[in-house]
Amino acid sequence: MITMQNTFMHYVGRMFAIRFLGLLVFFVIILQMLDLLNRSDDILSAEGAGMDSMLRYISLRAPQIVSQFTPFAALLGIVLTLAGLSHTSEITIMRAAGMSVHRVLFPLGVSCAIITLAHFTFHELVTVKASESLDYWEVNDYAVGLPPESDTRTDIRISYDGEIIAADSAVRVDGAVLLSGVTIYDLNDDGIITGTITARIARYEEGAWRLFGARELDAETTQAAASETVIWTNSLDPELLFAMTLEPDQTTIPELAAKINQLNQDRADTRAPMTSLLGRFSKPMATLVMPLLGAIAGFGVHRQGVLLMRAVTGAALGFAYFVAENLALALGALGVVPAIIGAFFPLAIFMVVGFSIILSMEN
Numbered sequence: 001m002i003t004m005q006n007t008f009m010h011y012v013g014r015m016f017a018i019r020f021l022g023l024l025v026f027f028v029i030i031l032q033m034l035d036l037l038n039r040s041d042d043i044l045s046a047e048g049a050g051m052d053s054m055l056r057y058i059s060l061r062a063p064q065i066v067s068q069f070t071p072f073a074a075l076l077g078i079v080l081t082l083a084g085l086s087h088t089s090e091i092t093i094m095r096a097a098g099m100s101v102h103r104v105l106f107p108l109g110v111s112c113a114i115i116t117l118a119h120f121t122f123h124e125l126v127t128v129k130a131s132e133s134l135d136y137w138e139v140n141d142y143a144v145g146l147p148p149e150s151d152t153r154t155d156i157r158i159s160y161d162g163e164i165i166a167a168d169s170a171v172r173v174d175g176a177v178l179l180s181g182v183t184i185y186d187l188n189d190d191g192i193i194t195g196t197i198t199a200r201i202a203r204y205e206e207g208a209w210r211l212f213g214a215r216e217l218d219a220e221t222t223q224a225a226a227s228e229t230v231i232w233t234n235s236l237d238p239e240l241l242f243a244m245t246l247e248p249d250q251t252t253i254p255e256l257a258a259k260i261n262q263l264n265q266d267r268a269d270t271r272a273p274m275t276s277l278l279g280r281f282s283k284p285m286a287t288l289v290m291p292l293l294g295a296i297a298g299f300g301v302h303r304q305g306v307l308l309m310r311a312v313t314g315a316a317l318g319f320a321y322f323v324a325e326n327l328a329l330a331l332g333a334l335g336v337v338p339a340i341i342g343a344f345f346p347l348a349i350f351m352v353v354g355f356s357i358i359l360s361m362e363n
Contacts, residue, residue, distance in 0.1 A: 008094055012081065013107035020077035020115070027069040032062055048144040057142070060134040063127040070119045071286040075318035078108055078290050082298025083311045091298050101299060101362045108291040120284040124253065132250035153245040160236050160244065160268065162187050167202070170241060177204045177238040182211065184232065194219050197232065204238050240266050248276030256280075271339060275332035278343035285347055286325060292354020293317040299361045321350045 036058065043053050085091045094104060139154050140146055156167040156179075168181030179202035186195040200213035214230040217223075243259040243266075251259070256277050263270045297307075297314035324346040332342020 008099070008104075009107040012085070012104070013111050015084070016077055016081045016108055016111050019080050020073050020111075023076050023080075024066065024070060024073040027073060028062055028065050031065050031069070032058060035061060035065075043142045046142045046144055049142065053142060053144060056137075057134075060130045060137070063122070063130040064134075067119065067123045067127045070115065071283075071290065071322070072318075074112055074115055074287045075290045075294055075315065078112075078294035079297045079311050079314045079318075081108070082294060082314075083307060086298045086307055086310075101295070101358055104298070105291050105295055105358070109288075112287045112291055116284045116287045119287060120281070123280070123284065128250060128252055132247075135247065135250060153242060156241075156245050158241075158244050160240075161234050163234060165234075165236065170238075170245065172238075177241070178202070179209075197230070199230070202232065207237075208233055209236075240268065244268055246273065248273050253277065253280060269335075271335040272333040274339040275329055275342050278332075278339055279329050282325070282343040282347055286321065289321060289347060289350050289354055290318060292358060293321060293350060295354070295361065296357055317350075317353070321346060324350070 036054070039057065040054065043049055043057055046053065082091070091104060095101075136152070137143075137146065152172075153170040154168065156165065156170055158165050164185040164187065166183040166185075167179040170177060170179050180200070182197075182199040182202045184197040184199075185193050186197075188194050196217045196219070197211065198215050199211035202209050202211050204210075209232040211230040211232050212228065214228075215224060215226045216230070239262065243262045246256070246259050248256055256273060260270050260273050260277065263273065294314040294317075296317070297311040299310075328337070328342045328346050330342075331337045332339045337345075
């Protein structure tokens with residue numbers, strides 16, 4: 001009996017692994033082709049661009065697709081595996097031989113745990129760096145022979161110290177920090193704009209920002225004044241600026257944790273980066289829930305049409321999880337709910353739902 005159970009476990013695990021890998025490769029190929037068709041004109045419009053540029057884009061974009069669709073592939077792989085076993089009555093035979101629902105699902109759980117660890121490792125070692133390189137390349141219009149990326153931020157939009165600060169870019173040059181295309185909106189206590197300052201360049205020096213080519217507008221008097229240089233007094237220092245404009249999806253976990261600590265010390269908003277940090281753990285863990293949600297596809301009365309409905313129900317539960325996960329992460333980033341709730345609440349709720357389904361099938 002033990003030998004038969006072990007054989008069944010290896011058989012189910014191998015069947016699921018083949019379906020999972022096949023679905024993941026299918027998603028990557030199809031989505032990469034569609035994305036490449038959409039971006040090919042932009043990539044090839046750069047001077048000197050050719051097949052090398054296309055291959056480079058694929059190498060940077062494919063890891064993002066792999067990370068994004070690994071839980072989807074696991075969900076559909078589980079549904080197809082269990083539906084197939086149910087259709088051939090193999091689950092019925094093993095249940096009649098004394099195997100519990102938990103025992104039947106055990107090889108799928110082990111496989112999903114391995115996929116979760118591999119997903120997390122792959123995302124941190126490959127996807128994060130690829131996302132950073134791809135974003136830098138896109139900002140520079142897919143230029144050929146682009147120099148190595150420096151510590152740069154683009155399309156800056158932040159609110160701090162009673163002001164809204166916008167800039168086209170921020171870059172470190174020879175130990176100095178320069179902002180280009182700067183626009184500053186002064187706000188009163190009611191959040192109404194009372195004046196604006198625009199500048200061609202801003203440079204941080206001696207604890208203050210010096211604006212070059214500045215133009216000031218007073219919203220109350222509607223009077224404008226132009227100056228070659230203006231000192232802009234604000235407690236926003238360059239390190240805090242770079243921390244507030246950090247792209248969490250393009251930052252390693254240690255760097256992201258360090259930036260959050262810096263934001264906490266400066267009493268800046270940490271809701272979005274904290275939610276993103278916790279989401280780096282909760283997103284790969286979504287694969288652990290899939291055997292519980294997809295289990296309904298393999299168990300139940302085997303009648304005509306019922307198997308299809310069970311498979312559709314299992315897939316629908318999985319997709320409902322992904323919708324809830326994205327909604328909760330968005331609410332956490334906006335500060336509507338605490339970051340830990342936004343990251344892990346859907347995981348906990350659907351774990352309970354999945355175990356409830358299994359217990360009901362067991363009984």
